[in-house]
Amino acid sequence: MTDLCKAYRSLPFKIFLKHRWLLALLMILLLSLGCFHQYTGYVSFFFRAIRYTNELVENPKPVAIHHNHQGRNESVVCIIETSLGDACEGLGFASLVLETIDDITTCLARGFVPTVIWTECDYCGPPGNGQNYWTWYFEGRNEDIVQQAKTRVCMAPKRHPYGMPSVYLTRTGAMGELVDFRFADLENKVTEYYQPITAETRALANHVISGYLQPAARIKNAVDTFYQSFMADSINIGVHVRLKAGHAREMTLNHQTPPELQDFVQVVHRLINDITAKYADREIRIYLASDLDQVIKEFKSKFGNNRVLHIAASRGKSLNDDVIRKDSPNLLGDQVFTDILLMSKCDYFVHDESNVASVTYYYNPNLKSYYVSGDASDFRRLNAQPRFDSEELFRQAVAKETRNIILPDWRDDTLWAGLKARGGMLFRLLFTERQYLNTLRCFYKNMKWSKCRREFLRSKFASDSDIKKLMDL
Incomplete structure (x- = not known):
């Protein structure tokens, strides 16, 4: 009891009692600053996401063009980096392969030389070492010219079924890319439907597989x-x-x-x-x-x-x-x-x-x-012979891609359209889609290995006129 009385009469304790409200206010202020710092960190991330991820907001299939002034190869190299997108979060192996086939076909139809890079994904290997896991599963193609080419075109990974049509789309009113196609034919059964798989789809996909997806x-x-x-x-x-x-x-x-x-x-x-x-x-x-x-x-x-x-x-x-x-x-x-x-x-x-x-x-x-x-009509469609050989189907894909590239430039959108897109993205990040946030994190995590890293992070995408110029249109 004597020691307690001495402690009560001690100078530090008297100061504490005298200024206890001031000290309490200081502690509250420090806690508030800590919370504010954490909150501003989240806000900063959201606004960086809005600034750097146009390809996840506005564009169906944007590309970045990287010019290598030290390069000597005149070919336009088309780099397909499908693992930049949502491949870290639940995208299956077969889905990733189908997205890659679609992009390879698009690159070929544009007259570019395709090569594929898979960095980190659910079906790749250990993260963070920059290895190309595509060659774990498939024979590598055109890897050597990536560093030698004067011009690289990097395909962005994110897809929107309502955006730029896939070269595989053949039916008016159908939607989706190769990864979305169905064995069922839902035309006239639902208002909006994905493209049904046809013999021509199969023949063109097999043509690309034969050249670019041979197993390791x-x-x-x-x-x-x-x-x-x-x-x-x-x-x-x-x-x-x-x-x-x-x-x-x-x-x-x-x-x-x-x-x-x-x-x-x-x-x-x-x-x-x-x-x-x-x-x-x-x-x-x-x-x-x-x-x-x-x-x-x-x-x-x-x-x-x-x-x-x-x-x-x-x-x-x-x-x-x-x-x-x-x-x-x-x-x-x-x-x-x-x-x-x-x-x-x-x-x-x-x-x-x-x-x-x-x-x-x-x-x-x-x-x-x-x-x-399926029913009898599905059976006939899926087991039919294609009406054209693979060379003719590829020629049609080239013509289709040439038409598709002549679209309104995404940079011609109004200021209101851009603000609306970014506002919608911020709302999804803050309140609704956790999956969307995971996709962004996957994008940033894999971005360090991208051959067009600077262009993507600056949202410096190619316009339709840029692509047409590379295609000599």
């Missing part, structure tokens, strides 16, 4: 070994089953009814009966790719352990399991790509709506489609 030797050797060991002497049915909740929601948003597991089983049963009636002495194998262990188990119980083939892969255990077990990004990509290539080597293909199914379908132009949700 590591992947090709693994696929060939599996095929020779288990599939070479059989009639093979490739089956892709995707049933998880997220995929069902996606189909519902596109006004389609998600199939059930038994729908796939029934189609395979009928197909086996038809094959057996025609080739009684041939062994039939089923190569199954699925996102669920439950599907593997069901197929083996229906068709036999020896008949059903699959690779070891990360899957959910059941329909109620909404989480895929995580492996390294490279391994996940390897598994998806291996499934695609092995299914493309089959004689028949049972599938529903899926970008994995689309890439498989494009890899083999002779693979016969059994689209589970």
